Amino acid sequence: MLNRLSTFLYLRPKLVLALLLLPPLIWFLVVYIGSLFTMLVNSFFYLDGFTGQVVREFTLKTYAKLLIPANVQIFARTTSMAVAVTLMSIVLAFPLAYYMARFASARMKTFLYLAVTLPLWSSYVVRVYSWKLILAQEGIISWFARLVHLDGLLNWYLSLPVVGGPSLSVSATGIFLVFVYIWLPYMIIPIQTALERVPKSLIEASSDLGATPVQTFRTVILPLAFPGVIAGSIFTFSLTLGDFIVPSLFGNSSFYIGKAVLTYQGTSGNIPLAAAFTMGPIIIMSIYLLVARKLGAFDAL
Template sequence: MRAIAKFLYGRRGYYLALLLLPPLLWLGTVYLGSLLALLMQSFYAIDEFTARIVPKLTLETYRQLVIHPANVDIILRTLAMAAAVTVTAAIVAFPIANYMARYASPRMKAFFYVGVMLPMWTSYLVKVYAWRLVLAKQGILSWFLDQLGLLPALDAALATPVIGGPSLASSYLGMFIVFVYMWLPFMILPLTAALERVPQSLLQASADLGARPGQTFRNVILPLALPGLAAGSVFTFSLTLGDYIIPSVVGAPGYFIGMMVYQQQGTAGNLPLAAAFSVVPIILIAIYLSLAKRLGAFNAL
């Protein structure tokens, strides 16, 4: 052992290589390798007659993806849902994260952390099916709203075209609620971390210089929380873009990207199209991140 340590001492190159080799192998093969295989697959196409994959590079599958209005619909529908979920999660998470980072006593903070993380220790499938029951026509949510005398409000919401439906469990509104619930912790945690790093003295300085609380929020807290907001929104955005279980258990029958991937590589057997569909979220996230960077979301890092 001593001899090895002595040999490595001063040979920083070897040392670094030894340290990085296992994780790089893992990262290279398992992550990047499979991602490349996926990307390759999307540049193949399927033979219409034999239904077999022709291993020749072509843009035919991507052409298929964009010329069919149904496919474009699916992409836009998923994108709209992801955007709505991300914005809502940010709005809901901000006050919670702000409280946790700035006002909660250490005990209260621990309690909140457990409260935020606890749902993540439960099976994802159990939660989705539980939500279907909660949102059902005779479910506890409608019962609860009835107790509050708010049933007409629910009926009005369900009567809204596109987002409405016969019940919450079979409408996009219900699906949206489940998505927000599911991904909220992924927004709260990075946001809390970002807000915790904003020193109290900056807020005092802002007030000291004459800024009212609203101005301090706009000029100091929000810009400094942007990296956390960006990190959280990448989670909520990409998780919504890729999910196929929630849209298939809760909500209206319209297809989402994740469901398409699942179906194309399974029953339909069109692996190239499935691959092309799964490249869409990657591109959307890349666009989102470059936009966020251009808007200065990472300047405060």
């Protein structure tokens, strides 16, 4: 019986392909691509201010709303935060990635790889939560500042505009630190992968030709690591753009894209505006990805 079925299917490879492919394909087309499409459709509807109902008519009104100064500011604030987080991640990730790729023994490398990926896989909310503990006024940073008699410096820093605030927890610096912490592993791994592909002989060849280590680093290693940096930045940039958990828990009440989306769809039921807002990160990321592909970043993924 099974034998006959097996033979029946063996002689019809196209049927087998259809049986294998259709369930996941239908799921993704209906559940995911379909959802993205309805989001797009929704962004062309608008919310009637009097009735509080979504009006299902094609309009660009909702997109026009994105251009009011307050919303433009949200985009600008979120994008600058994403840029800052990405740059800081590169600075912090590079030494560790470089050490992993070039100097660590095989055992050490396995250990470091686990050490980097473990935070990535352990709970996102809990990792955010740990910074609630760290940045609190009575928390470890303030304690440490007092211990080394730098609390004056900390207070001076917090009194600065833009980066400061009443405490670290409710400052833009707080948001920045948490973002860097959360997304850093996404930067380390691609850079390490890219550096791993730099052949040792290339580095030796460079120093053999009389380059100092600094020159070798600048002219050989950095350009070759660049695709990895771009690949990592795709993650840090995109994830920062879309996050609403961190800005909800840290910083003052200024809006970021994610928080705005959550608020519009949640409290005011304005799904069209939330959908239009979401197109922002999608468009920013599409441009970023196009540029990244031009620069050859996808080879390092």
